[in-house]
Amino acid sequence: xxxxxxxxxxxxxxxxxxxxxxxxxxxxxxxxxxxxxxxxxxxxxxxxxxxxxxxxxxxxxxxxxxxxxxxxxxxxxxxxxxxxxxxxxxxxxxxxxxxxxxxxxxxxxxxxxxxxxxxxxxxxxxxxxxxxxxxxxxxxxxxxxxxxxxxxxxxxxxxxxxxxxxxxxxxxxxxxxxxxxxxxxxxxxxxxxxxxxxxxxxxxxxxxxxxxxxxxxxxxxxxxxxxxxxxxxxxxxxxxxxxxxxxxxxxxxxxxxxxxxxxxxxxxxxxxxxxxxxxxxxxxxxxxxxxxxxxxxxxxxxxxxx
Numbered sequence: 001x002x003x004x005x006x007x008x009x010x011x012x013x014x015x016x017x018x019x020x021x022x023x024x025x026x027x028x029x030x031x032x033x034x035x036x037x038x039x040x041x042x043x044x045x046x047x048x049x050x051x052x053x054x055x056x057x058x059x060x061x062x063x064x065x066x067x068x069x070x071x072x073x074x075x076x077x078x079x080x081x082x083x084x085x086x087x088x089x090x091x092x093x094x095x096x097x098x099x100x101x102x103x104x105x106x107x108x109x110x111x112x113x114x115x116x117x118x119x120x121x122x123x124x125x126x127x128x129x130x131x132x133x134x135x136x137x138x139x140x141x142x143x144x145x146x147x148x149x150x151x152x153x154x155x156x157x158x159x160x161x162x163x164x165x166x167x168x169x170x171x172x173x174x175x176x177x178x179x180x181x182x183x184x185x186x187x188x189x190x191x192x193x194x195x196x197x198x199x200x201x202x203x204x205x206x207x208x209x210x211x212x213x214x215x216x217x218x219x220x221x222x223x224x225x226x227x228x229x230x231x232x233x234x235x236x237x238x239x240x241x242x243x244x245x246x247x248x249x250x251x252x253x254x255x256x257x258x259x260x261x262x263x264x265x266x267x268x269x270x271x272x273x274x275x276x277x278x279x280x281x282x283x284x285x286x287x288x289x290x291x292x293x294x295x296x297x298x299x300x301x302x303x304x305x306x
Contacts, residue, residue, distance in 0.1 A: 042102035043153035045070070045112070047083055049090040049145075049160050061138075062088040065118035069125065069203055070101045070110040070151075076203075077110065080123040109152040114160050115202040116143040125203040131166070132196040134221045134231050141232055142166055144202050165200055165208050167236075167267040171220070171229040171244075171275045178281025179251055184226030187248045191258070192217045193241035195234045208269060210234050214241065236267040246279060254284050261288035 047068065049060070064085050070078035081099045083092035094100040103110060115127060117139060122128075131140050145160035169191070175184050195210035196218065214236070222229040236242075242258040256277075258264050264273055271290055278285040 042105045043156050045101040045103055045110075045151065046157040047092040047112075047114070047160060048157065049085075049092065049162060060085050060088045060090050062086060064088065064116065065095060066092060066114050066116045067118045067122055067202075068092075068101060069113040071113065071147075071203070072108065072110060076125070079125075080118075080120070082118050083114075103151065103153045103156055105153060107152055107154065109150045109155075111147050111149045112145075112151050112158040112160070113147045113203045113205070114145040114158075114162075115200075116162060117141070122202060125201065127200045127202045129166070129198040129200060129208060129234065130196060131194075131232055131234060132216065132218065134219065137221060137230070137232055140166075142200060142208075144200065144205050146205050147203070163205070164270045165235075167233045167269060168272045169220075169231050169233060169267075169275070170272060171277055173227050173229065173246075173277045173279060176278040176280035176285065179248070179279050181225070183248050183251050184279070185224065187222065187226040187246055189220040189222050189229040190217050190245045190247075191220065191231065191233070192243045192245070193239075194218050195236070198234050208235055210236075233267060235269040238266055239264055244275070246277075246284070248279070251281065254279060256284055256286055261286070263290045264288055 045068075062085070066083050067080045068078070068083050069076055069080065078101045081101055082095040083099065084095045085092050101110075101112075113125075115122065119127070127142060127144075129140070129142060134140075142165045143162040144165050145162045148158045148160060151158050171189065173184060173187070175181050193214050194216045195212055195214045196216045197212055198208045198210040200206055200208045218231055218233065220229040220231040239258040244256045244258060246254040246256075248254070261275075267273065274289045276287040276289075
């Protein structure tokens with residue numbers, strides 16, 4: 001009888017031990033699956049823009065390219081990746097597979113910074129500006145997005161608000177006494193007292209810093225009929241020394257000091273300065289106004305011509 005009890009006890013202990021080992025094995029497998037599940041993969045960054053103002057148009061153009069940075073603290077995990085809006089909708093996708101920003105699978109977040117227009121030379125995070133040539137204004141219309149933080153695999157969309165970092169001036173001209181419409185068609189317009197080069201810290205949405213002396217003359221982009229003219233300029237703390245010059249063959253040269261307008265004492269980033277000008281044989285009549293480049297808040301005033 002005792003031998004039977006001992007035998008049964010041994011069998012029970014063996015069974016219990018096997019069951020415990022089996023449970024431990026399954027528990028170990030389950031633990032490993034939790035640590036490396038199939039869904040622990042990096043997630044692709046999604047970019048949409050919530051501002052659509054540009055130098056020439058009021059919306060993005062199909063094929064527009066932006067440069068995008070993904071930062072962990074101050075470290076650039078991704079630098080100057082090229083993204084494109086294929087249809088001009090403002091939703092941007094990687095221009096190529098190797099330009100894709102992937103958000104970490106471990107849940108760590110990025111800060112996303114971006115700018116327009118894309119240039120390979122901005123890889124360091126500093127954008128070089130040159131507005132000396134106004135022939136292609138889209139190429140010099142610098143927009144920088146306010147950095148968006150806490151972008152991660154659980155919140156992969158970066159809604160980027162882009163801001164104009166430069167200044168736009170827009171002139172509307174008409175002929176007055178002693179000047180014909182045909183004469184306007186041959187007119188050239190310049191503005192003096194300009195810094196034409198500068199830099200911008202695009203990662204931190206910094207202000208534009210001009211380089212060189214403010215002694216350059218910029219030729220504005222003027223329509224074929226001479227009725228409109230515009231330029232993109234660097235911001236300036238003062239417009240002292242800035243002169244708009246209208247040169248009309250067979251009529252003469254006409255000048256107007258920008259500082260004569262009360263609202264044009266400085267050129268502030270993101271503003272659009274508008275001037276309605278009547279060119280007479282003996283004088284200029286100028287009506288300036290200022291508006292936000294994006295929102296169009298007008299305020300008119302009169303200016304004096306020289």
